[in-house]
Amino acid sequence: MYVYLVRRLFATLPVMAVVGLFVFSLLYLSPGDPAALIAGDLATAADIARIHQKLGLDEPFLVRFGKWCWDLAHGDLGVSIFSNLPVSKLIGQRLEPTLALASTTILFAVALAVPMGVIAAWKAGTLIDRAVMVFAVLGFSFPVFVLAYILIYAFSIQLEWLPVEGYTNLKDGFGPFLAGLALPSVALGSVYMALIARITRTSMLEVLSEDYIRTAHAKGLAPERVLIGHALKNAGVPIVTVIGVGLALLIGGVVITESVFGIPGIGRLTVDAILSRDYPVIQGVILVFSGVYVLVNLLVDMSYAFIDPRIRY
């Protein structure tokens, strides 16, 4: 088991190396001279050359890449071109809203989607099943921002129940905090829910046709116990896998959701950086998001052994 874990941990290294190389090339290939940007309009050619030397911009690609990786290993993501603040600090400042949004979304989506999928599989072919499947197809088709505006229109403008946009810190009260996150979480979570509900249903249908389920029913177990204790437990691996893989959808959605609802998180930072072409910030954000994605999927892989004790590495 430990051998497997270590091997799996090392397997993420080439993946992150490719991500790093890609992200670094992005800066390398980006148009415009960062030194000229830093020096400003009044700089002379000599000023720019001096900054070039100071930043090591004249060195060959591999040397610069090596230096960049070395800094990265020390937690240094570079400095924003515009605000002159370290990128790691910028990301740190924006962490809380994004974490809050992501965790409420995941909690809410998983808590609803898994029961939906289980019931759909249990009542396969009935109206309930159809309804869940229709929801799943619609959830895939409505883009985050379209759904977001429909929700804002209904709940904020027409009913005036929830704020149109903005983010309230957790320390300013739990009620306003949740009210601010309600619409963003629903908008962001619907695709994720659709995905999880669909896989849960598929996986459950497969398990429900197994012999041991018939045996469990035959020996007189309550249907709920068969469904949860026997079927769902055995259907768990694909469900957990899709929760991990679906995180990519969620991350892409966070960038858009935070812009729609004016939430000052990492997603918003990403969009601002793109619009102002602040390459170090773009690099840092992509690295952090990809790192989280790879890490979560590593944890998902490791959780298999806990969900299904038959899996031994």
Place this chain on the structure above:
Amino acid sequence: MSELTPAATVAPEARLRFEGLRNFVRRNPTVAIGSILLLAIVLTAVFAPWIAPGDPQELHPALRLRPPSGEFWFGTDMYGRDVFTRTIHGSQISLLVGSIVALVSVGCGLVIGLLTGYVRAIDGILMRVMDGLMAIPDILLAIALMAVFRASVKNVVIAITIPQVPRVVRLVRSVVMTIRERPYIEAAHASGTPFRRILMRHLLPNTIAPLIVQATYTGAAAVLTEAGLSFLGAGTPPNIPSWGNMMAEGRSFFQIATWMILFPGLFLALTVLAVNLLGDGLRDAFDPRLRRRM
């Protein structure tokens, strides 16, 4: 198929074909609904200049932010441009980007996938590159590429295609890997069939059905990503009326002019829905064992 031709007047052969079609539709209703919806949207895009004859860029400063009415079906935007005309014309860019991305990424993915699945020497390196690209969420990867490129439709297509290719590669590779071990491939090898012939005659045909399904999903993802990029201001140049651009423009006016966002958004969702339905239906049709499961 509501307008039924009187069966007796149709030649027997045509009637058979018609019944075949009717059976197919009955067995695969999602394919039928998806194709009809998609066809309607394709026709809208093709005949946009006739459906909405006005110029989508025409300004009417006196008629700004008018709500939907008999004159302006979908209302007007902050420059007095007709939202209906712009929405109808917007279908062109979405379908263009969706179909080109689907074709190009399936083409590139097929070639790379066949090679990695069959030539072990390059499998290791190429698949690590693909894994790395897949570790970056696709809209983020597209955003990053757009930050380097100049905003143009061609660059949007490239930026959306690159994140999609690894998915196709994985699919093709997995098909090839399972077929590679089959006895008939071994037999072909043993009897001296050239590699190219094995590739073209045995491996390629097996990838077609899953690739068609994948192409529809890629198309849907591309339409969504294009709209997302444009919405964030990192996509199609703002002078082209695309649904994403229209929604981006409507953002600051949403509380007073909801129509600026809701109509293009609805068309966008309908398009993605049509393509998704088609994909789901085709997958069921190609692999009946999966029916009712997904």
